[in-house]
Amino acid sequence: MAEFSWEVRSPLERALVAGPYGARGDAGVSLTEIRNFDLVQVMARRGKAADMAGAAKARFGVAAPARPEAVQISDAALIWSGPDQFLVLSKGGKHAIEQLSQAFASSASLSDQSHARVLISISGAKVRAMLAKLSSIDLHPASFPIGAAAATSMDHTSVTLWRGNDRTDGQAVFNLLVFATFAESLWHTMLDSAAEYGVTIARSEELA
Amino acid sequence: MVGGPQTHRLSNGGLIDRSAPLSFRFDGKTFVGYQGDTLASALIANGVKLVGRSFKYHRPRGILTAGSEEPNALVELRTGARREPNTKATMAELYEGLEAASQNRWPSLRYDFMAVNQLFAPIFVAGFYYKTFMWPAKFWEAIYEPAIRRAAGLGRAAGIADPDHYDKAWAHCDVLIAGSGPAGLAAALAAGRSGARVILCEEDFALGGRLLSDGGTIDGLPAAEWISRTLAELAALPDVRIMTRTTLFGVYDGGTYGAIERVNDHLPSPPEHQVRQRLWRIVAKRCVVAAGSIERPIVFAGNDTPGVMMASAMRTYVTRYAATPAKRVALFTNNEDGWRTAETALGAGLQIAAVIDARAEVSPAHRSLASKGGFTVLNGSVSGVEGGKDGVKKISVSMTGGARAEVEADGLAVSGGWNPAVGLTSYHRGRPKWQDHIAAFVPDGAPPGMVAAGAANGAFGLGACLREGFAAGAAAASDAGRNGKAGTAPSADDEAYSLTPLWHVAGKGKAFVDYQHDVTASDVELAQREGFESVEHLKRYTTLGMATDQGKTSNIAGLAIMAAVSGKSIPETGTTIYRPPYVPVAIGAFAGHHRDETFHATRLTPSHHWAAEQGAIFVDTGLWKRAQWYPRAGEKDWLESVTREVKAVRGGVGFCDVSTLGKIDVHGPDAGTFLDRVYINSFSNLAVGKARYGLMLREDGLVYDDGTTSRLADDHYFLTTTTAKAGLVMQHLEFCRQVLFPELDVQLTSVSDQWAQFSVAGPKTRDLLKEIVDPAEDLSNEGFPFMGAREVALRGGLKARLFRISFSGEMAFEISVPARYGEALVRNLMQAGAPFGVTPYGTEALGVMRVEKGHVAGPELNGTTTAADLGLGKMMSTKKDFIGRVMAGREALVAPDRQVVVGIKPTDKARRLRSGAHIIPKGQTPGPDNDQGYVTSVCFSPTLDQWIGLGLVERGRERIGEIVHAHDPLRGEDYEVELCNPVFYDPDGGRQRG
């Protein structure tokens, strides 16, 4: 009677081929899949939005985002995902659903989304030109500054988009959570959109 | 390089690059032009006058304009799969190797057989086809129509798949500007300096609009210098984006604009990884339409002769392209502006035959120009043109006062005045208003946030264009909240513009109003005579303005003639409704990358790649790809594979990926009450650790969806939906939560993608699961009874959920694990199940087993069935309110003669049953009155060794055992079937509970 190994496989396991793609020369876009994260949806119960915010403050030291923004703390990001709800993105199990359930027991309903999404980080000199083909929202630096977040759609698929801290070279970074079963399809669409600018493809285990 | 000399190219000047000659072919003949040419300017430079044939009469036609309003010079551009019919030669940029062909002619442009139509011209008047071709009735489709269809049409589409790519993008700005003429550039300056985010779209490949052709002095600088200075300043501003080769074609709600960028149409083919064209959706707070104006022709006999050209177009060809449409030019004008063509022609060293001016007075300045240029000025109008496919030869003039004169020339420039380009401003059904002093319509009732400026607004002077454009740009920026200093407006003098309206000159021979559709002045008069006086009737009856130029050069003349014959003023006559797009746009651009395999997104299940490795055949289910069956070597067809899979499950164990079901976490203290209201049956009384089948109605009382819901905790239910309705049910439940029942404390989250879920079914299921599940978990009938649902540990520590539910009728569990473990689970099932002969099965086998069990699915849940129709009427609670309860009780929905679900099997066991066959009582002739239902689902049942099915049949459940006919005339079949219990397999359910 064998013990089984439970190997995880990203939905992009096969579609993602690390390396260059598209037009040659300096890549205008870099696409990095960030794998194996914990993601928990926190939704306030009726009349408990303030309690949920308080619980978040107690747990994370910051208030839960009350408008479309992503709040970065040392070991997690709290990303607004709708009215009176947010996502907790983290690594390593510290803020996984089992760990959070106590903190929010009296104020919110929790749902594990760790496996429901794929996380892709997008940057590069042409990142906005490429995203303009996918996203109908205005990503101009003045309209979508660092920390801005959006629950929106790309290619008719729901996504969560937020702007992380700029790269050390000053390039903007956009983080994208996409539904797992759509991920491969959207990935190919992203490659199509970025190909003319040249793409660098990578995978990572680190949250940006 | 091949090709003769450019006989009609001036030796210097023009915005062409003489160091970059380009060879191109037109109708198989090779020519040379220059970088910076359009196909039209290059043809003119090569002395080509005849470029096309007209739609109806196949009359020879030349180049009339130099822009996107061109009605005549349409060609098939490129060849093979890239052939583009009806391409305006005036808009096609020349590139090395360009190939173009004239169209709508046979066998050749010069000798067009269809020109015979001109002989029948007396009969082929407007609407003639409505009055004939009616007898004999059968001849229309057989004879007349095919002939008409072949003769009509313009160019030929490629007929094979477009090899190029397109994409679509979004842009956002404060101020969007259409046009880069003086008004557009001034608007961009003002808005950009104010700090606004600006996008300026220019359809041409060069910036400057009419300045490129007409020059002028701005801020003391020659126009060309002012343009470069302005572009440099705009480039230095942080948020000004200038898009050339981009036409703003439409305005939609909420400040959304459509634009088409011809990214690579100026090249033989798009470079690798690049698109041919890009569709832009531009969101702008304000829009300044500085799209200029369009010079209008005058309708006179022979006005379509090659060599007759708009006066401004002639200036464009001479000044911008250094190409001379004629050597000896006559000019026919009713306004001041037309005279500029005489000045240009003289400046270029062309001969001027005469200027025919319809106005009573000609200014002294022009008189002196005439004497300096050595040409005569004739007070009168052109009443006829002699010539043909080789161009204009002689021009007849009716002099004011009645005398006649003749002028010999090889080109005739015509100016009937200018019409502001009112398209964009009128697309929200705004009607432009008439201005007498320019005898033209100007924008009125523009969509919110849009304003016209400069010539597009009827301000024709250069100074006025700059002032209006600048003011509009500054105001737009300010409206958008950008209030930086706009500085001072560029300035220039205003030229005089005076005209005497002249639309139509009486004369012998056809006088064309709409060149492309061959609509003549007498067609307009005929339409009026027959009662088609409304401009919309005029348009529809004569087809005036419906050609590819959308009547840019013809609409106003047409309605002016209608006004004259019906005794009304032009504004009383009114305009037709303006419709987007402003220029025709490739259908491929609207589709972007949504074609071929990427037409729609594809959803993949967690076991997809594993299934693909097994050689599974996939079926499209909504956006999903699902494994349909897993063929094995030696199996001759799908039926053999599916039969094997079914037998493996019924006799051993198999598994199937059911992750496509919609899955929803329903949380909160009121979750049970909430579910009670959305399902016909109760869930608040479901015990924790149990699952229950639920049926959901629409508010109209008909069945919406079904699925199993499990209670995982007091305040946590896990709900499943059908694959097809997953998204819709989520939306519906959110509506219930947020709108209908906001008092209930319940939270909803889609977890469809979180869980990989597999049905494991068959008598050996428990044996297999024992190998996977932690031995501490009790899977016995007592420890995990039918309809149990709870979390379990798997070997190796992974947590999973088990649901003891069965769709197949066998002993079965559904097992779910977090999705990234889905593939590992499949591999482990395969490994652990090998000793039991575990078999993966696809949706076909799933379907077979559900039909054998009489479970309803999509074909029965078709939106017109009630719970009772499906045999589930008893589930409807009478103790609570739920969605659909009241309407479900309407008389026709509870009538005894409704079609209800019943089992169906052919009396001849060898017979194949087919879905879609209708049920007719035995011994009756099929007809509407005895059509009693139809077969909804079928399968070959390996268990019963025959085809069986489900159907919706009138009073079906009362008729079990009755022999009826399955009538299938589409497939030429009619056979006896027996109505039977829909549960063909294990009707008392012992297997699934065992």
Added chain:
Amino acid sequence: MKYSIFSLARAALSGHKNWQRTWRDATPKDRYDVVVIGGGGHGLATAWFLASEFGIKNVAVLEKGWIGSGNAGRNTTIIRSNYGLPGNTGFYELSMKLWERMEQDLNYNTMVSQRGVINLYHSDAQRDAYARRGNTMRINGIDAELLDLAAVKKMMPFLNFDNARFPVQGGLLQRRGGTARHDAVVWGYAHAASALGVDIIQNCEVTGFSRDANGKVTGVETTRGKIGAGKVGMAVAGSSSRVAAMAGLRLPIESHVLQAFVSEAIKPLLPGVMTFGAGHFYVSQSDKGGLVFGGDIDGYNSYAQRGNLPVMEDVCEGGMALMPMIGRVRLLRQWGGIMDMSMDGSPIIDKSPVDGLYLNAGWCYGGFKATPGSGLVFAHLLARDTLHKEAEKFRLDRFRRGAMIDEKGQGAQPNLH
């Protein structure tokens, strides 16, 4: 004046100076036996059938703008009788039979062209649903054929058979389906009705109803004065709710915008009418050469007669998915009509709850093909006060009774039909 090749030739000799008005330009009389509100195809056809079939010639058709300015002039000209549910099947076939003799009936060439209508299918489930519908047609004596992939390939080799997201598997073909020239239908009925004495009154907008003490409608108030009427029929699809509201009625109808598109004219490319089964796209090619196409309604209530980009893109995506050969063909014109979207996707023909007022409404986007049939059954109702046997199921009270005719099975949500 009788129209024929001979009258054309004769007229040509006189320079076409002797043609008369296609229909008389009537001024309103004080009273008519029947007033039909709406000078579209349905209203004019109703008047013609009243005069020609039922002998009622004291009839006026009131049109607020120019005749044919509503949906009659804003559709994609398709005619077909490929419906699957009782009520619809027989009615649309009645209409189809009237199309087949229209030109001779009216002495007007409405260019009825039976080049076939094919609904393509892309899955087994869709094939089964089409088989059910095709068999219904056959049982009702209507032509229908179920084509397999090979037959579709032969008929339409230009479809994307190689790398389609949703490959075509076959189609349901009605060869007698096709197109007709929409404006000509309006003019043909106007021409023929006017010749029988019907008054066609343009630029005459109804602003209210005259009612007697019992509430019975006795006429209409219009921008050209009061007009008395024995009966008033409304055939104003798109504006049904607005007109009915003047009589105090609320209808099971919403007004929605349906866009349509036409390409530049090109030489013959397509054989007949095609509908894509895996997206929102249907297309035919007009005699003039333009591809006439459309898709789904925009989805929101609207009287604006124009739509938005998402649907335009969706339709073109469907077109490119089905036949990528049209990528370089250019879209020339876009327009929008107001659809009377009913609660089950099927029309309403009935006496209204208000005495003297008769309803012809709720045609969704099926109104054009129904034109002659609608005219006949509505005239029947106005003349005899009973429903024609092929219109019996279109009664208004079917919603109250639960006897909906819901071809798509979408229920009481008009924008899904």
Added chain:
Amino acid sequence: MRITCPFCGERELGEFTYLGDAKPARPAVDAGEDAVFDYVYLRDNVAGAMSEHWYHGGGCRAWLKVTRNTLTHEISVVEPAAGVGAAKVGA
């Protein structure tokens, strides 16, 4: 068309799904068949400003009440449905 979601800001039409007139309210349990029939089937079908239900399904999943003119498509008011998010309604 663009709708300003009270939570997300101005968004493109494609992110929203339309349901219809927001005026009819679901009748009380004992309101009777006539009231339910009216709610399910009859519409004012307003030509002018109309309150409508729209779902921001391509965004924050809030149901919205949008006041929009059906003659011009102009949107004047957007407000959340009563039970959006954690809003507490009634008892």
